[in-house]
Amino acid sequence: MRKMLLNGLIHPPLTEAGPTADEIAALAAELDHAARRRLGRSLSIREVDAGSCNGCELEVNALGNAFYDLERFGIRFVASPRHADVLLVTGPVTLNMKEALERTWNATPDPKWVVAAGACALDGGLFKESYACAGGVHAVIPVDLHIPGCPPTPMQLLAGLLALMER
């Protein structure tokens, strides 16, 4: 273990530069200015899987690895909606998850923002027509920002989350 820790001191970190200003600006344009000002320079996010295929979760989890190191931007995932500024929602919102999503949203204190991540979260994606799905996050709770992709790459996710904090 000592050797590995030492190696960590000698070698440069794996962490890379964040998304470019243009990438962030494109998404920031979608958001209203006031929202961004209120959030300032830090974000607490509660992730809610509303019936995803788990592909989106894999990439959300990847944000924590050494290459993206989400926390350096002042963004962290929290365990309870009561501590969150932002709900990051994935999946087409299955009807079996609809109530849980609504309750999570209700439990999140104001002011709050909702980010819908992935093709499913936008409008249900491939599951749009299903008897078992609500057809996207906006069908259940108001959405402030959508991050595209199936699943969105960690860079796309990062750009979206940083857009929330851009002024």
Next chain:
Amino acid sequence: MATSPLLEILSRGRPAEAHRPWPRFVVGGDLWIALTNGLVERHWTLAGLWGDDGAVHMALIEEASQSLAIATYDCPDGRYPSVGKYHPPAIRPERALHDLFGLEPEGLPDTRPWLDHGRWPVRHPLAAEPAAGTEAQPYRFLPAEGEGLHQIPVGPVHAGIIEPGHFRFTANGETVVRLEERLGYTHKGTERLMASMPVTEAARLAARISGDSTVAYGIAFASATEAALGIEVPARAHWLRALMAEIERLANHFGDIGAVCNDAAFAMMLAHCGALRERLLRAAAAAFGHRLMMDRVVPGGVAADLDETGIAAIRDAVRIASAAFPRLIELYDNTASLQDRMIGTGIVSSALVHRYGCGGFVGRASGRGFDARRTLPYPPYDALDFEVPVLNQGDVGARVWIRIREAQQSMALIGQILDRLPDGPHHVPATGSGPGEGVGIAEGFRGDVLACVAVDGDGKVRRCHLRDPSWFQWPLLEAAIEGNIVADFPLCNKSFNCSYSGHDL
């Protein structure tokens, strides 16, 4: 091939036409019950049980003769003899089948709904004539009474970034007396969406049953459709599929090893394993154009060929991983505080994994050596050199060790595949003559994924069933946690890493 008592019994039924590569037989009540008895006596293993229009199918695997076969019981009156009455692994599939088709398993001891939470506008959505939905009823959890017992409900929204499901713990102080799972929250109605889709479109849904196993699902679904349509896939496509499958396995195993250690509060492993995983996903993006390789396996072959840049990217990522991995294994093995959490925690007995036909690292950590790549070999694995590690301890530690050994095997396999990749086309058109039925099985990182597809005369899916390995692993998590402390549940759960979406469909 060795003689097969399973096929002997089945041959008394009526063989279905154009069912490939394994046979399907329509059986009457006597044979259905004889097959159920064979499950109880462990002559063969239940590999799936699902519904159809006025019929129930069960897939059976007989390991000794390396055979797989499907038995069908026609039930125009909507009733069939319950398998779950005698063989508990069939209980949840029968409950799900009832929710989706409305077919009654006669004698099933647990008739509570499973996937249907009373939230859909219809009941029995896959039946020929679905009924109108009803009001949601409260779910009756099994009673657990006694002095000093208390209940802890968890989920469906969990604290971490994971999928939704509900866990109901009954605890006596710190000790879990019983865990009851409630699943179905991510049910997306995928099987009904697939029906009447052209096979190429349905393949995109198959790739999204469980995102972490998208390649395994792709292979199982594609081989089933190709078998149904009588399509011969070029050799290069088989090898490229296996290449993707091994990258997927390796990336997931790295992710899991890190995550299990992290749940034992040892974050350093997560940091290092997470970096190895990320490098592999980047190599996959460079080689195949998608980090998770979604939609890269398609009926007829693979979506795009692999070029020199892609090969170099994969070799690079694997070279870095094989150089770093031995140090990580040493760190894992020599950290006493970590081992203290792993050893003896969440034990699953060998008898249980055999009875449940539990695959993947959960089965192999408890002495069941089944691996579809070896037991029911498909190309190119019949031409590749690899070991299937098996351990007997059955605890969290053994499930991590199986992953470690398999990761080593996968790294070696990726090298072998790249060295011997045959030339030629990577794809043929996915058009063939229907109607036909096909079965496909693929060993994903979590275990064997089974796909059964019936294609009609226009090349459209009539009925498709995809069975995730989690069906036979979730019930054992309930057994694994019994007698452990509540605080060890995240660790046990992560060491299983069952799929919610794959199970809920």
